Amino acid sequence: MARCWEHWLSRSNPRVLHTLESAGGFASAQEVYQLMQREGQSIGLTTVYRALQSLVNEKIVDILRRDDGEAIYRLCGDSHHHHIVCKGCGDTVEIEGGAVEKWAQSLAAEHGYRDVGHSAEIFGLCPKC
Amino acid sequence: MARCWEHWLSRSNPRVLHTLESAGGFASAQEVYQLMQREGQSIGLTTVYRALQSLVNEKIVDILRRDDGEAIYRLCGDSHHHHIVCKGCGDTVEIEGGAVEKWAQSLAAEHGYRDVGHSAEIFGLCPKC
DNA sequence: ATGAAAATGATAATCATTTTCAATTATGCT
DNA sequence: AGCATAATTGAAAATGATTATCATTTTCAT
Ligand SMILES: [Mn+2]
Ligand SMILES: [Mn+2]
Ligand SMILES: [Zn+2]
Ligand SMILES: [Zn+2]
Numbered sequence: 001m002a003r004c005w006e007h008w009l010s011r012s013n014p015r016v017l018h019t020l021e022s023a024g025g026f027a028s029a030q031e032v033y034q035l036m037q038r039e040g041q042s043i044g045l046t047t048v049y050r051a052l053q054s055l056v057n058e059k060i061v062d063i064l065r066r067d068d069g070e071a072i073y074r075l076c077g078d079s080h081h082h083h084i085v086c087k088g089c090g091d092t093v094e095i096e097g098g099a100v101e102k103w104a105q106s107l108a109a110e111h112g113y114r115d116v117g118h119s120a121e122i123f124g125l126c127p128k129c
Numbered sequence: 130m131a132r133c134w135e136h137w138l139s140r141s142n143p144r145v146l147h148t149l150e151s152a153g154g155f156a157s158a159q160e161v162y163q164l165m166q167r168e169g170q171s172i173g174l175t176t177v178y179r180a181l182q183s184l185v186n187e188k189i190v191d192i193l194r195r196d197d198g199e200a201i202y203r204l205c206g207d208s209h210h211h212h213i214v215c216k217g218c219g220d221t222v223e224i225e226g227g228a229v230e231k232w233a234q235s236l237a238a239e240h241g242y243r244d245v246g247h248s249a250e251i252f253g254l255c256p257k258c
Numbered sequence: 259a260t261g262a263a264a265a266t267g268a269t270a271a272t273c274a275t276t277t278t279c280a281a282t283t284a285t286g287c288t
Numbered sequence: 289a290g291c292a293t294a295a296t297t298g299a300a301a302a303t304g305a306t307t308a309t310c311a312t313t314t315t316c317a318t
Contacts, residue, residue: 010295010296010297011283011284011296011297012296012297028274029274029275030273030274030275043297043298044297044298044299045275045298045299046275046276046277046297046298046299047296047297047298049274049275049276050296050297065194065198068274068306069194069198069199069200069274069305069306070198070273070274070275071198071274071275084236084237084240084242086242087244093240095236095240098232099228099229099231099232100228100229100232100249102228103227103228103229103232103249104251107213107224107251108213108251108253111213111222111224111255111256112255112256113213113215113251113253113254113255113256114253114254115216115253115254116251116252116253117251117252117253118249118250118251118252119248119249119250119252120229120233120247120248120249120250121247121248121249122233122236122237122242122245122246122247123245123246123247123248124237124242124243124244124245124246125242125243125244126240126241126242127240127241127242140264140265140266142265157305158305158306159304159305171267172266172267173266173267173268174267174268174306175266175267175268175269175307175308176265176266176267178305178306178307179265179266197275197305198274198275198305199304199305199306200305200306
């Protein structure tokens with residue numbers, strides 16, 4: 001009987017996830033890879049990319065893009081939320097969507113859009129910077 | 130990885146702007162370049178990139194990223210606004226920020242962030258798709 | 259006209275991401 | 289265990305958008 005791979009987990013996923021977690025904030029695939037290398041872990045860059053992609057698909061990590069287009073990932077809590085990101089040092093604060101959620105839903109409905117999602121991030125200089 | 134733009138700022142180019150305008154929606158730098166080529170216009174890809182970047186700096190065009198990370202540009206009206214983008218066909222609707230503006234400002238202030246900006250886009254399937 | 263400064267674009271370099279594919283490893287079965 | 293098959297891995301090569309260089313051309317004020 002064929003095994004069901006619908007919710008398959010790569011055996012590398014936990015290690016990548018743990019590294020991303022210990023990174024504390026956003027990290028790119030390249031950065032996760034370098035962190036694991038420094039820790040002496042044996043893993044390939046390809047596997048890091050694959051693991052991060054599947055974690056995104058499972059909604060265990062968030063993905064967004066830096067201004068230069070590089071994808072960055074972050075382990076998130078189990079609830080939907082947004083971020084304030086410091087343009088200076090990269091520090092992030094998780095925040096609630098609140099008004100944004102209703103804004104997105106009502107405007108999408110108003111224009112007849114279905115299967116709606118949204119992105120919303122705040123950028124600024126943190127108190128330290 | 131952050132790259133250095135500093136030596137070529139502020140060179141808008143009417144031909145690039147006109148091509149982007151006639152494209153009607155979002156277009157990448159590569160696409161604008163190809164459009165101009167097909168129209169028989171003589172221009173270099175480098176200049177297209179430079180022109181688009183300066184138009185972004187001047188806030189004459191908006192810049193977004195496709196899921197694959199490619200930057201796409203669109204001529205926008207003169208007021209700050211947001212978009213609903215169709216995941217299927219790419220059609221976009223310009224919308225007002227409304228609640229989002231206050232949300233961003235108040236949360237940023239609450240956490241002591243200065244020099245605040247934000248991004249907010251809605252994605253979904255348009256009525257046609 | 260002259261020279262300085264700005265603009266241009268061909269070309270090469272950069273670099274994140276994806277693709278390939280052969281080797282390794284896990285899994286299921288007898 | 290032993291064997292077959294499928295899944296996983298990662299090194300290496302390919303891809304492709306973006307950026308850096310730099311020689312040449314254009315603009316423009318004097
Ligand atoms: Mn939200
Ligand atoms: Mn806004
Ligand atoms: Zn900061
Ligand atoms: Zn559509």
